[in-house]
Amino acid sequence: QKEVEQNSGPLSVPEGAIASLNCTYSDRVSQSFFWYRQYSGKSPELIMSIYSNGDKEDGRFTAQLNKASQYVSLLIRDSQPSDSATYLCAVGDGATNKLIFGTGTLLAVQP
Amino acid sequence: DADVTQTPRNRITKTGKRIMLECSQTKGHDRMYWYRQDPGLGLRLIYYSFDVKDINKGEISDGYSVSRQAQAKFSLSLESAIPNQTALYFCATSDPDRERHTQYFGPGTRLTVL
Numbered sequence: 001q002k003e004v005e006q007n008s009g010p011l012s013v014p015e016g017a018i019a020s021l022n023c024t025y026s027d028r029v030s031q032s033f034f035w036y037r038q039y040s041g042k043s044p045e046l047i048m049s050i051y052s053n054g055d056k057e058d059g060r061f062t063a064q065l066n067k068a069s070q071y072v073s074l075l076i077r078d079s080q081p082s083d084s085a086t087y088l089c090a091v092g093d094g095a096t097n098k099l100i101f102g103t104g105t106l107l108a109v110q111p
Numbered sequence: 112d113a114d115v116t117q118t119p120r121n122r123i124t125k126t127g128k129r130i131m132l133e134c135s136q137t138k139g140h141d142r143m144y145w146y147r148q149d150p151g152l153g154l155r156l157i158y159y160s161f162d163v164k165d166i167n168k169g170e171i172s173d174g175y176s177v178s179r180q181a182q183a184k185f186s187l188s189l190e191s192a193i194p195n196q197t198a199l200y201f202c203a204t205s206d207p208d209r210e211r212h213t214q215y216f217g218p219g220t221r222l223t224v225l
Contacts, residue, residue: 008151032212043201043216044154051211088154092212097142097161099214103153 002027004091006102014110019076021105023089026070032092033065035074038104039085048074079109114138115217117202123223130189132220134202142205143185144214145169145177147198154201160185192224 003026013019021035032051036044048063050056050072056063062075072091076083086104093100115136124130134143145157146169156169158177166179174196178186189196202217 034213041199041219041221043219046213046215049211049213090214097207097212098144098156098159099212101154103151 004102009106140204
């Protein structure tokens with residue numbers, strides 16, 4: 001069974017610090033990777049997608065992909081209390097055209 | 112206006128009742144999905160539809176049924192609700208031809224079965 005694994009946290013960081021969120025996946029042939037942010041009781045919101053090895057930056061967010069190690073990460077620079085949420089890693093399953101979600105990492109940014 | 116809408120947003124019902132949750136989208140996407148989310152268990156796929164004539168079971172379809180009335184509408188029914196179906200339900204859409212596997216979520220329906 002294809003899996004996406006994340007540390008459930010909580011990951012606690014002080015305001016202004018860099019938050020580093022990690023995700024591993026089991027399907028070696030996956031080609032598309034996503035980070036969603038979910039506030040408590042709200043729907044998941046796409047914040048980053050990445051398809052190639054290396055880094056992809058968008059504002060304070062950087063997604064990093066290493067297909068050889070089957071590892072995806074999300075860095076949040078200058079963390080703000082408003083970044084406090086659960087971050088879901090998702091991996092595209094090319095065989096079924098579905099997304100496989102991790103259970104999420106809870107991030108808490110302390111003022 | 113939101114691209115993906117869900118109704119109702121909150122629903123409290125009793126065991127044994129039939130419930131329908133509705134999802135509509137204006138994104139023009141062919142693919143639609145129903146998920147449920149429980150604390151600690153993440154998002155679990157109930158049913159998905161790749162077009163109006165294509166409906167597939169997800170990992171937890173027992174006790175649920177769906178109807179794809181049009182490209183823009185996908186409904187989820189609980190034939191006889193039970194308390195362990197209390198959860199947050201999300202509809203999502205995707206267009207793999209333009210945005211590989213990216214899914215966009217509706218605001219969710221919080222369902223409580225007493």
